[in-house]
Amino acid sequence: MQSRSTLSNSPIPDDGEAVSVRRPVERFHLGQNVHDEDWIASEIPLALHYNDHAHVVMMATPMDLEDFALGFSLSEAIIESAEEFESVSVHQRLEGFELSVRIPEARVEAIAQRQRNLSGRSSCGLCGTQQLEDVVRHPPRVGRGPMVPxxxxxxxxxxxxxxxxxxxxxxxxxxxxxxxxxxxxxxxxxxxxxxxxxxxxxxxxxxxxxxxxxxxxxxxxxxxxxxxxxxxxxxxxxxxxxxxxxxxxxxxxxxxxxxxxxxxxxxxxxxxxxxxxxxxxxx
Missing domain, CATH: 3.40.140.10 (Cytidine Deaminase, domain 2)
Structure with a gap:
C-alpha cells in the first residue's frame, strides 16, 4: 500500500486499492430513465492494532493508510510525537485492512488505563468510548500561530x-x-x-x-x-x-x-x- 506524496491533482490510486468502484445505476432526468454506471466511493473496515493489541475498528476509504495510522495516534494522544511511532505494517484481510503499529510499551499500557476499545463509524469518532472523560478531553492551549489575512x-x-x-x-x-x-x-x-x-x-x-x-x-x-x-x-x-x-x-x-x-x-x-x-x- 503506497501513500500519496503530493497535495493535489494526484491521480486516484489504482482500482486494486479499491478506493472506488463502478456500479450500475438508473438515472432519472426530465422524465426519462437512463441505464448508466456510476463511480462509488469504497468504505471498508480498518482495524488498528498497537503492539499486537486490538484497539479500534473504523470504517474508512482504503488509501493513505499509513498516514491515517500516524495521524490517529497523534490526534488521539496515544503518542506524544511522531518519534514514538516506531513502525506500521498494512495487511489486507478478507474483510478489510489491518494496521499493525509499534509504539513504546508504556504508551500501550496507557491505552489500557484509558479503557478505550472502541468500534467507530465513518461519521463518529466517539462510538464505543467507555468513559466520559475520554470524550471531553481538553488538549493543552495551542501556540500563537500565524496571522492570516x-x-x-x-x-x-x-x-x-x-x-x-x-x-x-x-x-x-x-x-x-x-x-x-x-x-x-x-x-x-x-x-x-x-x-x-x-x-x-x-x-x-x-x-x-x-x-x-x-x-x-x-x-x-x-x-x-x-x-x-x-x-x-x-x-x-x-x-x-x-x-x-x-x-x-x-x-x-x-x-x-x-x-x-x-x-x-x-x-x-x-x-x-x-x-x-x-x-x-x-x-
Missing part, C-alpha cells in the same frame, strides 16, 4: 475543489487540507469520514515535519467538537470549516486558543473564536 483563507478554499480527485469522481468524500499562511494548499487528504480525512492529513504533515505554526487547516465538513479536539491536540491554531461549528466545538476552541471559522465561502466566513489571527477579508 481573510483573503488567504478564500484563496485556499478556491483551490480545494480541484485538489479532491476522489470526491470529484464519487461526490462522497470529505477532505482535510493544510494551507500555508499565504493560502497555498500544501497537503490534502480524502476519506468518506471527516475524522479519518483529518487524521490522514495530520499523519502526512507529521511524516513531512510540516510546522503547525506556519499555516491553517481547512475542512470540507462541519467543525464538530472532535475535529477541533484533534486539531488542538497536535497544536493547530487556526481551523477553517465550510460548514457550521457546534457549541461544544466553539467552547473547546475558545479554551484552547484555537481560532475557529465556519461557513467559509469564496468571499465570506464567520469567525467564532480568537479573531485576532485574521485580517480583513480584503487584506
Amino acid at each position: 481573510g483573503a488567504n483563507l478564500h484563496r485556499a478554499l478556491a483551490a480545494l475543489d480541484s485538489a479532491q480527485p476522489l470526491n470529484s469522481r464519487t461526490g462522497a468524500t470529505h477532505a482535510a487540507a493544510w494551507a500555508d499562511s499565504g493560502g497555498n494548499l500544501m497537503l490534502v487528504r480524502e476519506d468518506v469520514g471527516r475524522h479519518n480525512a483529518l487524521d490522514k492529513l495530520i499523519g502526512a504533515m507529521a511524516k513531512r515535519a510540516v510546522a503547525v505554526d506556519g499555516g491553517f487547516l481547512v475542512l470540507t465538513s462541519r467543525a464538530s467538537y472532535e475535529m477541533v479536539q484533534k486539531a488542538a491536540t497536535v497544536g493547530i491554531s487556526l481551523v477553517v470549516a465550510i460548514s457550521a461549528p457546534t457549541a461544544l466545538a466553539i467552547h473547546l476552541a475558545e479554551s484552547t486558543g484555537v481560532t475557529l471559522i465556519g461557513f467559509a465561502r469564496a468571499t465570506s466566513h464567520v469567525i467564532y473564536t480568537h479573531p485576532d489571527r485574521i485580517g480583513q477579508a480584503g487584506s
